[in-house]
Amino acid sequence: MNTALKYWKEAATLILAAGHRRGADCLSSTTLVTATPGSPLDSRSHLPHNPRFDYDILMLQRSSKSGFMPNAYVFPGGVVDSSDFSSEWLDIFKQLVDPPNFGLRNVRQHLETRPPIFATDRVKLGSPIPGEVAFRICALRETFEESGVLLVVSHQEKASLSRSMKDTCASHPLLDNEVKIPSTELSKWRTLVNENPSNFIRMCKELQVLPNIWALHEWSNWLTPVGRYGMSRFDTVFFICCLKDIPHTRHDEKEIVKYQWSTPSQILQSFQAEQFWIAPPQFYELSRMCQLPFLLDLHNFSSKRATEGCEHWLPVLSKDDHNRPVSLLPGDKLYSMDTSGESRQGMSAQDCGLHRMDRSALMIQTVTFDATPQLQIYNIYIDILNDHCVKVSFKCHRIVMVPVWSVSKNRPLMGNVSPKYGVLNHTATMK
Incomplete structure (x- = not known):
């Protein structure tokens, strides 16, 4: 955790894509009206309408009391916590992988062109956990806190994951996120993690699971411009993860008041219809996805693209x-x-x-x-x-x-x- 930053707080966000499993009318905690081809909204729209999508993106509405972008629809994510860089993660991950890369694929981008959020030597800041690992942990923890979606590797899955990491030529399948943990247990831990982020470490130890950092692919890195959303400014890394099916989702009724699973084009159309507001980075990233309407294509593309690294955009x-x-x-x-x-x-x-x-x-x-x-x-x-x-x-x-x-x-x-x-x-x- 870099406390020396003058302008920004470091943060991580997760773009979560999931294949359709149920009808669109039961994927949301609220109703989303979208334009149909030929409708007045569609005819005047500057935004793409694409009915072919076979996946949805998770969007969360921030509370009106939020100090940063109140009422906005965002991807799950938040500020990094010191526990995300805790040395305790070494003991948790050592069952499967070793530092320094913890089984993550190497990025071909030269270190001098890597964004500071990744290029910073965390050892000099007192942590043995590199940014590539800690910010993935942060994104997974925040996603669990805000939406109840937990992406972990169970004890039974560790062997197959180890084999797939050794086979560097293999194409990894879509993540089948069936969490075999009782809902009451998940609810208990979600409350504890919301109270104290370090409880995410306790949860992984007691449930014998690993945060699935390998399912998250590096996507982009955005910095908040001055004066746009109050005094807070963030250096945020965006990851993307593709799931086979839409998981059980529930907002926390604190920071997040609603959730929405919808296609990228539906979200953009609803934004223009003034049903809700999304910030420019969300607008930009959703627009990128409009040319990949099929989940498997998005998964393969994001997996291959991630090895190129990303740029640092202010x-x-x-x-x-x-x-x-x-x-x-x-x-x-x-x-x-x-x-x-x-x-x-x-x-x-x-x-x-x-x-x-x-x-x-x-x-x-x-x-x-x-x-x-x-x-x-x-x-x-x-x-x-x-x-x-x-x-x-x-x-x-x-x-x-x-x-x-x-x-x-x-x-x-x-x-x-x-x-x-x-x-x-x-x-x-x-x-």
């Missing part, structure tokens, strides 16, 4: 010609390296070197990309069937696709991406 706030707020991302033409999180330089409609989230209204966001990636992050372009869509075609050594939503529907976007990163060139044109 949105910088600016204004456009109409005084609307715009989030600039690393690689944008006007992106400022000033870590205060504010750009003192305005932008105009002619600035096309942008990977932007243009918030013309509370419930409308527009994203444009025309920038050089710092590494092959394997993003996914969004193909939206309306005149706000920009479709990007690539000639590349390896597939690198990015979210592309156009602010202007009247002009093409052109750009070159350095061959250093495996992409020869790209041209973005309007449909």
